[in-house]
Amino acid sequence: MTNPLVQATGLSKRFGSLTAVDGIDFEVHRGEVFGFLGPNGAGKSSTMRMIGAVSPPTAGRLLVFGLDPAADGARIRSRLGVVPQEDNLDLQLPAEENLLIYGRYFDLAVPVIRERIDRLLAFAELTDRRKDKVDILSGGMKRRLTIARSLINEPDLLLLDEPTTGLDPQARHLLWDRLYRLKQQGVTLIITTHYMDEAEQLCDRLVVMDKAKIVAEGSPKELIERYSTREVVELRFPIGERDAALGRLDGIATRTEVLPDRVLLYTDDAEPTLSEVHGLGLRPESVVERRSTLEDVFLRLTGRSLID
């Protein structure tokens, strides 16, 4: 088996008295899309910055491409592509100039960069905006330009920190499509996200992070099978009727979660469970039957929702 691209053992990051990452272990292999799923503040970005060789670990062992970021930071970064949580493009410069300057940081020859700019702007669907100042591009375009920029050195590993946060649904889907294409081309991706749909769509394998620790690891499917039931019935009751209903719902599902606005019944088959609810004479205001998602996994593991 080939060596993992990233290997972390007991990796920790502390800022003063705050422990951002607390002794995590993981491996990322060539060609896979690996995800860190967790709420804001779980330690995902701190982990990414350590992998990106810009933030020295406080404790533990970290190897990227088999190299130690503390000693070989520049060599590691020369093979990485980084899409930070917030775009840091130069807004006053044209789109293509952002890519050119960035490419030169990798010591690439100008003609090589120019040829790649053509290709990458086409990939990012920004060819007709190449001369435009970044300032006037939409949020989704800026994000795609940042991704195009991160590919200028043809990286072996691409780090994407919350790639679609703040984008509208259409822009998110276009971006997912572009990331999916990269995956098809065999680019290894590490993604942090607090969107369970993003993790489910993109990740081959992921770890769920909460409060600086990894609480579960597996493929989206494995995690759902391990930590949730196949289906979920969501019930919403009129104000004041919920508590009375709760007592009577006891025992009809494998597991019951009570959220501020909804009651979730975890079951392998939603249909009969719902019939039972109706059989009890309960009349919820609204009913949703659905498959289990990573959101349910997270709820099960931490007792909280991903997005608060």
Place this chain on the structure above:
Amino acid sequence: MAAATSVRFLEGELRTYRRQWRASVITTFVNPILFLAAMGLGVGSLVDRGTGAGVLEGFAYVTYLAPGLLAATTMQIGTGDASWPVMAGIKWVRSYEAAMATPVDVRSIVTGHLGYIALRLLFTAVVYALVMVVLASVTVGGALAAVAPGVLTGMAFAAPVIAYTSRLDGPEGLSSLFRFGIVPLYLFSGTFFPASQLPGWLEPVAYATPLWHGVELTRAAALGTGTTIPAVVNIAYLVVWVGVGTVLARRGLARRMVT
């Protein structure tokens, strides 16, 4: 590796400047020329008729003023380029964060940005030298000789100002730097009149400022006069400011960016 990435970073700064140079033309070139015309020729005509000639070593006021103004201008440009753009790189544009995701590191950023400032100062000083020849009757040889000390003066401010800026949270500290640092220096470090004209207690203060040493060197080079203390001391003093400033700038930026 580090040397190569410094050059790459410097190149990026130049590419950015090429797109934005228009914004800096007024402060870089026009203001000093207006100052030289107004103070040198305007006020100078009064000075030359009064007691000025006695303390100005026999030069017309505009001739005396021009090299001092060169040093004061490079101080302003060195300080300006080491303050707002560095704050932008750290905080507003976050271009330093972007660059540091590549082989570029803190050392390359500091060296590259200082290299960029040195080129800007060099270019400004050469243009200004020509203006001195035309407006202030400085010889061509003298004017060109003043370029190097002018650049050194600017660098003696640029390096410590990067160090200072890297430790600031917001722009307030930069406004204070100009208001309470640069403007008084501009006025009282021997640019417009010899520091020996200051009240006795202020004189040593003027001698401690890097600008005074820069003005001494620039004026000596341009006019062929002597310096108050040996020129090598002036040079060494400015070099120390550059060196210590560079070390502190690296440390400050590392503390800021590598967390």
